[in-house]
Amino acid sequence: MILVTVGTERFDELVRAVDELVARGQFAGEVLVQIGQGQYTPEHVAHVRYLRDMSVRIAQADLVITHAGTGSVCDCISSGRPFIAVVDQRKSGNHQLEFARALSERFDFCWIDSPTALAAALPQARPARPLSQFGVAELADDIRQAVSGRQRRMQLA
Amino acid sequence: METTQPAAVAATDECQADQRPLVLVTVEGGGWHHQTVRILRRLSPEEFRFAYVYGHVDEHHYSRKLAMPHAGARYPIHHIGQTRGRPLRHVTNVGRLALSFWEAWQLLVRLRPAAILAVATPVALPLFMVGRLLGVRCLFVESLTRVRDLSLTGRLIYRLRLAHRLYVQWPGLRERYARTSFAGAVV
Numbered sequence: 001m002i003l004v005t006v007g008t009e010r011f012d013e014l015v016r017a018v019d020e021l022v023a024r025g026q027f028a029g030e031v032l033v034q035i036g037q038g039q040y041t042p043e044h045v046a047h048v049r050y051l052r053d054m055s056v057r058i059a060q061a062d063l064v065i066t067h068a069g070t071g072s073v074c075d076c077i078s079s080g081r082p083f084i085a086v087v088d089q090r091k092s093g094n095h096q097l098e099f100a101r102a103l104s105e106r107f108d109f110c111w112i113d114s115p116t117a118l119a120a121a122l123p124q125a126r127p128a129r130p131l132s133q134f135g136v137a138e139l140a141d142d143i144r145q146a147v148s149g150r151q152r153r154m155q156l157a
Numbered sequence: 158m159e160t161t162q163p164a165a166v167a168a169t170d171e172c173q174a175d176q177r178p179l180v181l182v183t184v185e186g187g188g189w190h191h192q193t194v195r196i197l198r199r200l201s202p203e204e205f206r207f208a209y210v211y212g213h214v215d216e217h218h219y220s221r222k223l224a225m226p227h228a229g230a231r232y233p234i235h236h237i238g239q240t241r242g243r244p245l246r247h248v249t250n251v252g253r254l255a256l257s258f259w260e261a262w263q264l265l266v267r268l269r270p271a272a273i274l275a276v277a278t279p280v281a282l283p284l285f286m287v288g289r290l291l292g293v294r295c296l297f298v299e300s301l302t303r304v305r306d307l308s309l310t311g312r313l314i315y316r317l318r319l320a321h322r323l324y325v326q327w328p329g330l331r332e333r334y335a336r337t338s339f340a341g342a343v344v
Contacts (some may be wrong), residue, residue, distance in 0.1 A: 070301045071191030099302040138198030138341030146296055146322050147272040
């Protein structure tokens with residue numbers, strides 16, 4: 001199963017690119033596209049608006065093509081499945097591009113800055129490999145201490 | 158302000174004798190939800206009580222269907238008006254701002270949380286403004302996607318000094334904004 005996800009918002013350009021690749025027979029195997037709030041409805045491939053069990057679906061997929069949102073990309077990283085992250089440059093402040101670029105300093109993974117590069121990137125899909133460690137455990141621990149008031153001094157941020 | 162689970166609120170009132178600090182967590186969709194969940198999984202319900210506040214009025218909106226950890230009758234869900242993707246609404250629309258203030262005031266006076274935890278959600282603005290007045294600890298976690306600059310919500314919270322802690326998830330941002338904290342990232 002090849003899973004394509006645009007997250008909770010929309011990314012019609014990616015859906016359209018996948019639809020065209022399917023029409024051209026670029027994918028071997030079943031493809032499912034999660035289109036979110038998208039306006040474009042693919043003609044050549046199965047699609048759904050949302051998937052409740054996205055993390056599970058990602059973990060079971062042979063290949064994931066995802067928008068470069070934090071939730072989806074982090075799911076892909078922790079799943080250990082091959083994936084390609086596609087940046088939606090129209091998202092506010094083009095933050096997906098910054099995110100993908102910064103994340104690629106900490107993980108080796110395949111990402112592209114436009115759906116038009118998808119066909120060429122398909123052979124590059126691979127599981128993410130950590131290049132350094134830094135994590136949620138430390139962040140959560142600091143938050144725990146801040147809530148409990150155990151920190152020495154509350155800094156006014 | 159609309160309360161979606163009256164039974165759940167009653168359950169909270171019964172918990173008033175509970176000594177665990179109440180953490181009011183803001184909930185919105187997308188990656189923010191993912192990051193919030195990742196952090197909450199590391200905060201034990203044995204140590205804290207939780208309540209959730211949604212920045213949406215539309216009960217059919219997808220974010221209302223998102224699963225949260227520590228969910229259940231004892232963790233009631235509230236919401237205080239639509240803000241998603243429109244943080245400026247709280248600044249440019251005076252009526253909207255006033256209503257958010259009032260809703261946030263009502264909610265915070267009723268719940269009296271020890272802290273508000275917001276992961277990059279615009280609904281943090283009215284909650285933090287009122288929370289500061291009421292002595293609630295305000296903790297804001299900037300989105301993981303914000304690598305070089307704060308989000309609009311983050312910048313407002315920084316400039317207005319609304320948060321006791323403003324966590325950024327990239328060390329470079331910490332260097333750029335002196336009053337932020339870096340303690341790790343939700344990856």
